[in-house]
Amino acid sequence: MKTLILTLLALNLTSSYADEGMWLMNDFPSSKVEKRYGTKIDQKWLDHARLSSVRLAQGCSGSFISPQGLIMTNHHCAHECIEQLSTSGKDFVAQGFQAKTLEDEVKCPELEINQLVKITDVTETMNRATQGLTGKPYSDALKATTAKTEKECATNSETFRCDVVTLFNGGKYNLYEYKRYQDVRLVFAPEFAAAFFGGDPDNFNFPRYDIDLSLIRVYENGAPLKSENYFKWSKSGAKPGEPTFVTGHPGRTARLLTMAQLETRRDLTLMSVIALYSELRGVLTEFSNRGAEQKRIANDHLFGIENSLKAIKGKFQALSDKTFFESKRRDENVLIQKIKSNPKWNKEYGSAWSEIEKAEKEYRNIFTALTWLENNHDFDTKLFGIAKNLVRAAAEFEKPNEQRLKEYTESKIPELKQSLLSTAPIYDELEIAMLTFYFTKFRENLKADHPLVKKIFAKKSPRDLAKSLVNDTELKKIDVREALFKGGLKAIRESKDPFIQFALSMDADSRAIRKKYEDEIESVTKKNAEKIAKARFLALGTDTYPDATFTLRISYGSVEGYKENGKKINPVTTLAGAFERHTGYEPFALPASWLENKSKLNLSTPFNFATSNDIIGGNSGSPVVNSAGEIVGLVFDGNIQSLGGDYGFDPTVNRAVAVHSEGMLEALDKIYGAKRIVNEIK
């Protein structure tokens, strides 16, 4: 606690000197960076970096590192794939994976790679469509124009993907055009014990000693993609003080939210998720204790929950810091006063904050219903997700593209199909455990007297219901899913599958609360956030960056340590440190490959390092490149102080944590004997 509180105080005092910002690829503060670091970053550099960077659609970043479509990302970004390719007999998570030849590379059932090939400003189109509208009509127009614009852009949605991206909470709209790749194969992954050495106790901490690396390859028409743009590997890696650039896809930040919105998080939503995930963590931990196979199949879920939980606790701590919170309030008041002092601005934008505050009150009232009837709808299970998507898709596909729920518009169909027809294994025991948990929470949160709860649990306990759904459904068979998907509404209505019927029984209530939220709350929030964004441009200028939106950004910084509890933290660790931290007991147990090959290693090789780049969840797998645009590292974490980054960046202690390029090469070469890969990279 102490550190976080102390450091956040410094926030607003120093931000003008900070390496702050998740900048747009087409709006980078080159002159500011040149002044600070003496490095010229021109648009050609940026365009090359853009095309060399990729997004893992399921929630991570990565980069091309060879002309044959080889992509570097984190182990934890490919973790789900590695688990899906494993069986009880062959556990690639525990043992690692290495394709000795091209033919040994195996397809990941659910990975999708996006490469950003074009950015178009569509602010005017969007503004024109919504001009003069508020409430539901505003929201409908926004959705329809988004769907239309995306469809017109991606004429072939199998290979292209187009997203209308809302920047500055609506201050700008850009159309992002991506190449879409769904044939992605696993090339290399170290053992989980080495990738996530230190486990949850060390997560979000520094110093670190992790090789959180996986290599995957994009295929096109059955052959490795010829990737013209890729980052070359640096000959020496990054040294302390050297400028570093991180391209990647930060997921979400909330630095531009109003105080009313931040208060809702602090007072309601964060606590609710902390309680939920903590309990689920307990369930999954004890589930894993049942045996080795249960541990294997729950590993990815448990890792994800623990990682999210730690991040969310960090957010809560940041918002619970009184001094920090009040500094945000002062900033907001400054902006409001500027707007109020100009009658024209005031007339146009003055009411935006109070409108959002009113909408937030309404949001608090429906929060529980919205969460449990709609937002947690797939209950973190494969089967419920499939059932819901089949039921919803059938109904949505009957509608014109512009009127569909946004996840069923034409441009979203390839991802939908990928997940519905995935060959990934489904584990009954885990599905039952997850459903039992979520059903119980469903009842707890909506209360026993809610009509839907009464209906669902009138004849079965949560656990009995979970068991019968999982045991009796046919949705585990891909051909059954395919038939239902192709069969449309008629097939769904005629289906006797208990899971389809269950999903149908929830759908009306689920849609109703979502509609209420979108029409009455989200529409107000979006409209007024757009107003605030415009007001901010007018009052404070446009020399800034938008909140993160899981779209490509670039941040600048340098290899830099920091102080914690008065102690100086060195920015670079070495391979030797990993062996010093090894106790032989999970999660501080290096795998056999490391222990056996220790003598071959140059133990003074840099292993992990910290930089002052401004990153957040979603940046996992981002390349760290030097001024020459060469790979010097691989972002895999932030330190504990970076967790407040959701709401503000503190340059004195907020650090990105990366695997060093030299450490990766040394391990690939000497520990894993991955000559083929090393040669390809070099």
Next chain:
Amino acid sequence: MKTLILTLLALNLTSSYADEGMWLMNDFPSSKVEKRYGTKIDQKWLDHARLSSVRLAQGCSGSFISPQGLIMTNHHCAHECIEQLSTSGKDFVAQGFQAKTLEDEVKCPELEINQLVKITDVTETMNRATQGLTGKPYSDALKATTAKTEKECATNSETFRCDVVTLFNGGKYNLYEYKRYQDVRLVFAPEFAAAFFGGDPDNFNFPRYDIDLSLIRVYENGAPLKSENYFKWSKSGAKPGEPTFVTGHPGRTARLLTMAQLETRRDLTLMSVIALYSELRGVLTEFSNRGAEQKRIANDHLFGIENSLKAIKGKFQALSDKTFFESKRRDENVLIQKIKSNPKWNKEYGSAWSEIEKAEKEYRNIFTALTWLENNHDFDTKLFGIAKNLVRAAAEFEKPNEQRLKEYTESKIPELKQSLLSTAPIYDELEIAMLTFYFTKFRENLKADHPLVKKIFAKKSPRDLAKSLVNDTELKKIDVREALFKGGLKAIRESKDPFIQFALSMDADSRAIRKKYEDEIESVTKKNAEKIAKARFLALGTDTYPDATFTLRISYGSVEGYKENGKKINPVTTLAGAFERHTGYEPFALPASWLENKSKLNLSTPFNFATSNDIIGGNSGSPVVNSAGEIVGLVFDGNIQSLGGDYGFDPTVNRAVAVHSEGMLEALDKIYGAKRIVNEIK
């Protein structure tokens, strides 16, 4: 959320008309109550009520209801005993318990009953001892005088217990003298399914349909106690609108805390407990899913955790309500201004608030260390608790009484012996699960680099350590514990028992952080809270009640409904309602005894009811009596709106929830055929 937020707004506007207050038995607002309800409550009435009321030392309330020492309390207050008396073959929790004859009544291994026989004001003694002192000397003097006063009072601590009670956070000190009874036997308990019908989903809700009743009997010299003071059973029970009085032992309230202290709760401590208990809840839930026996042995723990968790979430919600929180701040500012406006008062008391604020800052800094090194020290397990107590007692008993840690002073020895030499079963599997959980949290919270963490986990994972401690210890044998207890420091030092050695290895760090807390933080907080209490008496008068301290209080109110989401809630339910709510699936499954005997019941008999009495955790098991001092009910819960009662009482919706006297009799008679008991009560 909605309800809680709305209702708390009303708080300060109406409190002067409220049935608010957990009043002292020797300072009851009789004239106010007479004015409001036309009921004369004189000191004789109060003295009889005091002697008829009892405390369950482990954390509940109860009352004598016959001249043969029969005590009425909640099922959930005797739950642990019922579980301890059960075996895998004979599960009294699931099946219920009834002693058909006196000889069938079975001793509870860990129950202690306290009857408050005398109250003496020792404010002057305490004030004299601490006069002019601050910091550690103040705190030492307070502790020494407490230990001395208690020892002098309880010359025979086996049968008498004396506690110095701090009232108004130090505004007054009273010496409470109790008769102490440790021979307490189980007489009757219904099935858990009936006692806790509706389970966690219905907990803290109303309407309710629970027979949360157990009957126990105090024995003296091997025979039933002749209890001269007891509550008679009402002939008709309470009707809507009728005045009701609740005597009992509310555990803790925080209505007099300063804003700095409340902020620490809102920002830090409550969330920390919510996360911990949520995760433990998940662990225990999944542990219970392993099988029937695991479910049985974890039941009491899980129930306790779920109950606490719901209560703590309610507290967090109350403190997160901005309007409520700011109203508390206004109240504090009014008091501070009054003190500041009087130079003499200001000199004496003016700095108290800022002194506490400074201490709170320091408290936040050591919160994690204090929690994990000392406060969670027994990790909710039997074995670690025993090991710790043996290790500590041996060291403390070497010191003079006045210098001991407070839980090892002479007056506390009987409880200590009771728990150390308890015959209650210890379940290895549950102990291992709990220790694994807490060891993991211990490492997570103190971090992997903490020297003690490094030392403890250098050679074992949390789970391996838990297993080896539990499997290898001899502390499961009562004679081993007794020998170590009697053997003192020498025996402890020579012990090879791994759990004793483990407890020893933690003791130095554990004592150090506690010492830091007591000497540098608690001493400041206590001293200044005492000042604020005196300032409050001067500025606002003494016509008030102190925060709850798990000592006997009386509250007044009436049988009264309330409004929730605009809907009127009737204050009384009937037996018919239980059958209507029955689905046959846990936790909405009435036991066979109810279903089989349904036809014998008068279904319109009142079952549960709500009253406006001001209660809180610790009041569980409290009798509800009418103006004539007759039993009309048994408090077992509060509604969800009562959870904010920790910080303030809202008369419009804060309700105590009780089992109706008529419902209890009807069930005892017609369902359980408990003629012997019914005759004794009647």
